[in-house]
Amino acid sequence: MRRDWLETLLLVFLSAAIGALGWSGHVALLPAALFFPLLWAKAEDRWTALLVSSAYFLSASRGLPIGASTYFAADFWMGLALWLVSALAFVLIHTLLWTARHGWQRPLRYSVVLVLTGLPPFGITGWAHPLTAAGVLFPGFGWTGLSMTVLILSYLIARPGLRSALLLAGLWLWSAVFWTDPALPKGWQGVDLSMGASLGRDPSLRRHTDLSALVLESYGAGASVIVLPETALGFWTPVIERFWQNVLKDRAVSVMAGAAVVTEEGYDNVLLLLDSQGGRIFYRQRMPVPIAMWRPWERFSVDPGGTLARFFAKPVVKISGTRIAPLICYEQLLLWPVLHSMFYDPEVIVLTGNGWWTTGTNIIAVQQASAAAWASLFGKGLVTAFNR
Known part of the structure; x- marks a missing residue:
């Protein structure tokens, strides 16, 4: 009995270590996540499978308690509760589909696990997916x-x-x-910012003047397509559109920037294309952050709010003659948004994020490492723009 417990503790320890190493934010370490299924298969019973799965997921997503507490301006216990709730789907699927049978049963069941944790509805919290490491092992091989x-x-x-x-x-x-x-990609430039929580919340002319100065600086350095982070422009209005139209007048440059657009049911988290002709929405976020942004239960209330989820909305758009796959913030941590986009064979992956709330965590580093792995797997260019 004591030996069984020691083996269980060893598996749990190794699973937690693999979660921490693989999802440290260094792209070269992502293949460590591929050892997790091996440990899951080594579990001697369903209880051990539950512990192993919990250790891996909680270790991989260890930045969530701090990040959630910061975002909601709440104490650490709320962040801890959200952290545990986020693990439920991943742990439940791995626990229920574990089997003591050997041979083809386990690989078959784990194939089902990969699908369930990668696609909606369970894939909505499908972080730390082992298949993300494919781009490190087989760069340029794509679907193969x-x-x-x-x-x-x-x-x-x-x-x-x-x-x-x-x-x-x-x-x-x-x-x-x-x-x-x-x-x-040649001529493209992502602009990283350090404006904290004020980005997207400061509607002043001074803020937009500061952002436009950064855009013009990149334009002067030779960039023809410039990317600003998620929600950089705040709520999109005709006044802001005219400001940017004047800034870009008579300049051969396109600017992609995040913004929020008010709808009857709440708001959409979008990417806009700005040029001398004005601005237009070219992408609406498919999967916003659950609870923080996406609150589907509010659609049935008298005062709906939050942003909408469009799970399989338009995944690829053509900008300046280039097919791009935009991924906004939370989408970069999941499996299906990127695979959905890759199915349409874009040329460039564009990442934007507003991670002011991730201070003290490795969440942005994990987002960037995951995107780099996918871009490498499918041989795509990569442009990133984040606010911290």
Whole structure:
């Protein structure tokens, strides 16, 4: 009995360590997440599978308690509660689909796990998905590389042992040696900001003047397409549109910028394309942050609020002759938004985020590492613009 408990504690410890290492925010360390299914398969019973899954997910998402507490201006206990609730779907799926049977049963069941944790509705909190590491192992292989990663996971689960672990470690080492960061497309420039919680909440002319100065600086340096972070422009109004139209007048430059647009049911978190002709919405966020932004229960109240979720809305748009896949903030942590976009074969992935609330965490680093892995897997350019 004591030996069984020691083995369980070892599996839990290793699972937590893998979650912390793989989701540290360093793209080269993402393949550590592929060891988690091996540990899940090594569990001797359903109780151990629950503990192993909990340790991995909670360790991987360890920035959430602090981030949520900051966002809601609440005490740490509220952040802790949201952290635990966010783990429920991931842990429940891994616990219920675990089996003591060997052979093809485990790989088959884990394939179901990969789908359920990657797609809505459970995939809404499907962070720390092991398949994100496919881009590190098989850069440029696209859907074939993703399929090969699934086959590797199936082998690890079917034969969970030292030989499988060494095989994965060797493949990981090989990929690290040949890793190169995704390229920034020529003429494109992402602008990172350090404006804290004031970004998007300060509607003053001075704020827009400061932002326009940064845009013109990038334009002067040769950029023809400039990206500003999520909600950089705040609530979009005709007055703000005229301001930016005057700024960009007679200049051959396009600006992508985040904003909020009021609707009858709340608001949309959008990306706008600005040029000398004015501004237009070209992307509406498919998956906002649950609870913080997306509160579907409010649609049935007399005073609806929050932003809408458009799970499978338009995933790719053409800007300045280039097909792009925009991903706003929370979408960068999930599986299906990026795969949905890749199905339409864009040329560039554009990331925007307003992570003022992530101070003291590695959440932005994890978002950027995940996007770099996907861009590498499918051979796409990558442009990022974040506010801290």
